[in-house]
Amino acid sequence: MGRKRKGRDISGWVLVDKPAGLTSTAVVNKLRWAFEAQKAGHAGTLDPDATGMLPVALGEATKTIAYLGDALKGYDFTVRWGAATTTDDAAGEVIATSDLRPTDDQIRAALPAFLGDIRQVPPQFSAVKVDGERAYDLAREGERLELQARDLYVDALELTGRPDADHATLHFTCGSGGYVRSIARDLGQALGCLGHVVSLRRTWVGPFDIEAAVTMDRIEALARTPEIDALLHPVSLGLSDLPELTATEAGAVRLRNGNPGQVLPGPVEYGDLAWASLGGVPVAVGRFRAGELHPERVFHL
Incomplete structure (x- = not known):
């Protein structure tokens, strides 16, 4: 049995207005500590002397980073x-x-x-x-x-x-x-x-705008308090550039187990990459084929 990760099982995006003088990795490490998160990563490195938008993914949101690779x-x-x-x-x-x-x-x-x-x-x-x-x-x-x-x-x-x-x-x-x-x-x-x-x-x-970002001072002021969770944006924000499909109840169960699952008709064609949700919560990302989504990433939210 693998060793359990330390920290909270918390997922979402934090939009950081990075100050000059910090590396992107240092910002991610600070956020992992501040949120007591098990896992964290960022979407797009900024030079240490650069400032501005650094989207940081916590938990299950890290699975969406790969789908932001082509984002402008x-x-x-x-x-x-x-x-x-x-x-x-x-x-x-x-x-x-x-x-x-x-x-x-x-x-x-x-x-x-x-x-x-x-x-x-x-x-x-x-x-x-x-x-x-x-x-x-x-x-x-x-x-x-x-x-x-x-x-x-x-x-x-x-x-x-x-x-x-x-x-x-x-x-x-x-x-x-x-x-x-x-x-x-x-x-x-x-x-x-x-x-x-x-x-x-x-x-x-991509979908992340500096107007919604918070400063490191704000993050440090709320670090390790219940109030810091108010800074989280939903995991689905990282999937904004992909079409959304609604999974059926049975389809969501299959998708969460890594199997193709039934989805309702939506704005996709055969073979398109899309994400499936149930009740607005991401279930999986995958390819649409004949009424089902064939998952390549599965979310546990």
Whole structure:
């Protein structure tokens, strides 16, 4: 018999407005402690110096993280022109400088090249694995890496402000695996003036919006009290991008046991990925075939 997990059997999403200076893993660990949860994970890493939306899943909600992999994410960021750094942000050492500064029109003219399906090289200091090791670990040891370009879908990249000649603020919407620091680096190179990120804030991830997020101060104030459970959002929030089907009573029993179960007709076609609910509570995620859902994830709620 396996050892029982320590902590409460609690499930749901906590939408965190991550402060600068904390890693995403540190936030998850703090929430696991604050909620006394058995299990926790996050949907989409944020750099330590970045702020904003970090969705944290507790308990059964961790099973929905996989279905957020293709969710679009929105960022607001500020670029400083005139310098390239080792990390492509303000935390790194300056490795090249330029006296050139782009005009607003020049910036806008360069943006379309970064839209749609593009290829992007991750920053030297990133979590990408190289021969089994993280790129940032190798970069800290002084290695100059030849990282491979990766596919990225960019839905929007817009100039939103120009505080002064040295800086520009932009909004960026992308799919999975995007690096804002790479956008700033590559945009600076395209404009011939170099550039790096000096501030970065994620405003939304798929169905999760920063307006619903809570601060770490609020979480710490309520830590390990009954009141903290009021910060939880339902597990189903992580399934918002999938169609919902209603399971029959008998179908729900079968689904919970990992077997195909009957569902009522809904907005799906044969083979579509969907989630089944009973009384509004998630039962399983799976493929719809001939009136049944064939489960690939089962929830115990």
